[in-house]
Amino acid sequence: MRWWKQRREQTFFVAATLLLLTGSGLAVLGTQQAANATWAATTFLGLAYSTATLIAAARRHEASVDVIAWLALFGTLWVGEPLAGAVITLMLASGALLEARAQARARRELSALAERAPRNARRDTAAGPIEIPVGEVIIGDRLVVGSGEIVPVDGRLLGPAVLDESALTGEPIPVERRAGEDVRSGIVNAGQAVRLTATTTAEASTYAGVVRLVEQAQAQNAPFVRLADRVALAFVPVTLLLAGAAWALTGDPVRAVAVLVVATPCPLLLAAPIAIISGISRAARTGVIIKGGSALERLAAGRVLLLDKTGTLTAGRPALTDVVISGSGDLCADELLRLAASLDQSSAHVLAAAIVTAARDRRLRLSPAEQVVEHHGQGIQGVVDGHRVRLGKATGLAGIPMPAWMRHARRRAALDNSLTVFVAIDDVPAGVLLLEDPLRPQAPRMVRALRTAGITRVVLVTGDRADTADAVGRVVGVDTVHADCSPADKLALVREEQLHAPTIMVGDGINDAPALAAAGVGVALAARGVTASAEAADVVLTVDRITALADAILTARRCRTIALVSVAVGMGLSSVAMLVAAAGHLPPVAGAMLQEGIDVAAIAIALTALIPGRAHTVRLPSGDVTTLLRLYTEHQQVRPLVEQVRTVADDLDLPPYALRPVRELLEQLRERLLAHERAEEAELMPIMARALGGAETTSALSRTHAEIEHQIGRLHRLVDDLAGLPDVEDVTDIRRLLYGLYAVLRLHNAQEEEGVFSLVSQPSTP
Template identity: 75%
Template sequence: MRQQRERALFLATTVLLLAGLAVTAAGARQAAEVVWGAATLLGLLYSTASLITAARRREASVDVIAWLALVGALWVGEAFAGAMIAVMLASGVLLEARAAARARRELSALAARAPRTARRDTASGPVEVPVSEVTVGDRLVVGSGEIVPVDGRLLGPAVLDESALTGEPLPVERHAGEDVRSGVVNAGSPARLTATATAEASTYAGVVRLVEQAQAGSAPFVRIADRFAVAFVPVTLLLAGLAWAFTGDPVRAVAVLVVATPCPLLLAAPIAIMSGISRAARSGVIVKGGGALEQLAAGRVLLFDKTGTLTAGRPVLTDVVTPVEAHLPAAEVLRLAASLDQSSAHVLAGAIVTAAHDRALALTAPEEVHERHGYGLEGMVDGHRVRLGKAAWIVHGPLPGWVRHARRRPALDGSLSVFVAVDDVPAGVLLLEDPVRPQAPRMIRAMRAAGVTRVVLVTGDRAETAETVGRIVGVDAVHADCDPADKLSLVRAEQESAPTIMVGDGVNDAPALAAAGVGVALAARGATASAEAADVVLIVDRLDALADAILTARRCRTVAVGAVTVGMGLSAVAMLVAAAGYLPPAAGALLQEGIDVAAIAIALTALLPAPSHTVAMTPADVVTAQRLYAEHRDVRPLVEQVRTVADALNRAPYDLGPVRDLLEQLEARLLAHEQAEEAELLPIMARALGGVEATSGLSRTHAEIEHQIGRLRRTVDDLVQQVEPEDVTDVRRLLYGLYAILRLHNAQEEEGAFSLVPEPGTPGAGVSGLRHRG
């Protein structure tokens, strides 16, 4: 409504100005004066209404300058100057209205398609119900082209259009066991999922609430500009009065008023700030107002929560431990456990099901499933009774030695364990961990390059785990075992020395987020209390979006300052020239219009793409890197098998059969993969990162891996007779050494190479802001 009113004013005044020029060209000067006078009156009516509105709100307004200029133009007979002032006034308010509308449109588009209904999967077929009636654990059907109504976990593969949340235009393939967010569109065949959240707690409902909070408010710089503009009024009136008093010519006073309208202050600053909010929204970052954008630009100390921020926030299966005399192989233990976990909404269940699908295991539907809260899950799978959960629940009596050994590993690695019993016999232990995001170290370095001077890790996790993560990502300080009150105190202490940015994603982060200079919530997997308390919300699961948002915020502030400085500097010079009598009102009006347009044009450059932490790669390189990453993930279980085989060589009689089988796989699969990376991946990295020096470390470890596997082969081939304990010691030493090198090498590859590209099947969802070239 407001934009339509401003558009009508602009069109009317512009048409009258042009009509007056046409009439003048025809020689009817008197008629032109009447037409221009009408345009001046329209501007005067609008500015009068604006002043009355401001007075009712008890707000100071610089529209008084425009009002005096319009009145003065009519008084001294400068109708053309009055018409120009009216057009200038109309164009300014129209630009402001359109900029505000654009910022709102960018934000509101995220919530435009909130789902209203869901289809519950029942024995008699799908039944449509209001989305508010969906409960956790419901099985839902999402047809082709339908919107996913609530957050859930897929029961089968699906092709999804996630552009409403991520902005990526291409469909994404998701597998059974993966989480899916409400608001995305099913772009493939009908899909089934298990609800993991109610509609109120799901992603899209949270986005709607966030958008309601995220309207572009007044930023500190904008408020300063407003106050400066109000202070500019008496200065303008004094200069106009002096020009009149010393010369006795009221035309000079009107000329000063004409060029004094502080549009660069009133429009350029908020346009630049709102443009920054709009730009951030396009990349999946909701900034709740101009104040938040400016605080983001000013931030110098960065505080991070660990879980879900520097780490993935969801567990990943790292190994399956089975006894030496296992009656079931590790793959079968995982298959049975994942089949049972298909019916569970627990976060660990999703990780186990996903791991089974990644290993191409054929899952079957469980029967007679029962869950004991706090203990675990049990049911029938392919005629076997399978039980998952705590060791004390699945093992009756003293724990076997291999189970005690498996329990030590999570304590040392900071991981989680799920014990598996098949037909009441302990069959294996599933080890899961929350891995550090591969892009986290790169993102921390990018933050420092953007002006952050101190990075602090604040977590409720154990000190050993927190220190490990801190060393990996490169922080300045680590605070572990923190409860919400501790986090709040740390934020306040850091805030005393420099402006702070706090990043978190959990409910326990909400107080710290609210207390920080600017709180940033990661809400890609659902909007929580942290998102409600934060000033900035990331709805994409990419940490690089935060680094880019900081760059965008700082660029927009620089643009705003530049636009105001240029505009007001030119206006001040024009005022002095007008007071000296060298700039008549008509010419002053034309000049001021040019100044306003120039200042606003500078402000609108904030909408242009800002510098970002992207790596340019050709589409062909992306495809190759994705293929190699898929192979990299396929050989991960083989790396963990190196440790498992070494652990099994702990007592006589020593069987080197598993070692020889492992060697065959290492030579056939792992070495072939490492050689393909050396030949294909490292040249891609060198092109993307600017030289072979960026890849020399990885190339060296490729050579070392090949060397260690060769040593292992020669050692095992020599042991054709009876195996002595000393021989086994050599074999175990080589296996453990190879395992350590492989773990380090994989971590380096994931951080240095694979963090540059999206995972296969998820274009644009990469963790470091991939940008295609060519």
């Protein structure tokens, strides 16, 4: 039975073809009676197939346009046109085969996701790795993933790894992950064998969630497809009336049969679903799972976009932005960070992960911590390299007086909307770590791309405070900002916007799930795991690249247009053929052959949906991607130096004004920062010009490179001209140049991250 389900279209087509050819051969040999008998047998085969499909539709309580094909087959036998009946049978067989093959091809990307789901895992034991079913993995299991193997469940790396994440992200370039980073199931180990600790079960893992989303996507029909079915059914009485009129007016039943032969609405039955499924397939190839044709159509119709901020426009995870040290100068910023990160290795707190990541990015050597005690919600303390280290909130450092420089850092954090982690070394306040949730570099590009894709209004909806939300909204370029929103507020805003135009809501948190479910289309970001928001959404991005949404909208609109065109062309040609047949100029045999050609043309148009169309995502050669990632790594490494410019300027506040930190900073700027900027000018600018279209796209960044070098040169000349201790006016000039340089560097870095580094997905992950 299973074999028949898989091969019935092929078997039907082969049988119909052989019988038709056999009859034609007999006719050529002059045995017309045997030829007619063979063609009649072919027609009976078609009748049997049509009858089976009609019965199946009746059991599903669905009307079926196959009644026209059944009447046409019966009519050819009645009027003595068995050859026409045989051609109709071949038409039905070829249509069924084309539909099966086209849908199989269109669903290939979706099916491939489910088929490669990991089934086994290797548990690391004292006796060595033991292979077990993936369903037996429990949280905390230590697993081994060999080279070329699929990561079976979500986990945390115990060592560095090189991973191929293309199955989930669509990005072909393997990425390097550090020890302690979380990885998702379904990705492939592209390097040497690695070990990881399972953080979820198989059922709750990312890949299992993706497979569930795929199953939902495959189970739904589009409104347009259902509309096509209704139109096809409405076509039945029109066909019967025209066939009856042709017979009644002329008395020739052959004309009625000819009308029925060319009236089968295969273009509607086949072309529309193929185009829609092709669109879903095309989107899945780029890391966007669309849950069925209905979601694709609503995505194509969307005009108003509502965006959550945290995790959507921002990275959703804190990142270290600066290290403020005490005025005593006992510890440098790197040493303070090293001690803090060494202690935080023992903590599972999200801020601890950011601090440890920042220390590893700066290639600092971390030491084991001893006597670690963590007070949840307040902080952590322990001994590192003989020093008693305490981290946490200001209230968590009770009993330690807060000096003026620490209060200043706290005020600065409030102005920048940063998070603060206070550090005490041997019960003495030593520094403050500033962290913030950074804006995604590609967020402004995404909003611009969405507008060109047809979005007319962009609304930022967030639970964050108004000043922070307004700042993000200005940078990204939204039309309206709604801050301090609860989940109920977001739901009300979605319903209000839905009254005026079709809406698309984008979010990633559990609190976004109600709004995602209420929107015309809910879009969830699930690059870090399938959550409640992904389950509630209609569209799920498995890539950590939100520009993919603009490409998905373009794909949806293009495929909907292709579906309309294929149906219009097919039905238009069929209608013309019906009129010609009713007028007596198209005999049944010729009509059957013509209808076959119309079906093939309509399906061919529908299949063009699989061809890549216009997209906003820039595809770079692998060599350019490698260069971009290398330059971005250097870009990250000089970030602390940029922040040091402001720190040095801040420290020039009270006499005596020591210039040694300024001279040391200048040396670092010349040796590291200028070398990096020159490398970017030589290597980064050509890549940007090739990717985005000409040298004009790089002129602003090149001008900023020149300005940075000019300002560092001015500062260098000013400091070199000073002899002895500077006076107040000298310090004022130095601070003015330092603050100006800091502002230029911050703006320049943001422009580079948005303009060119956002072209690859790796930099978007802090």
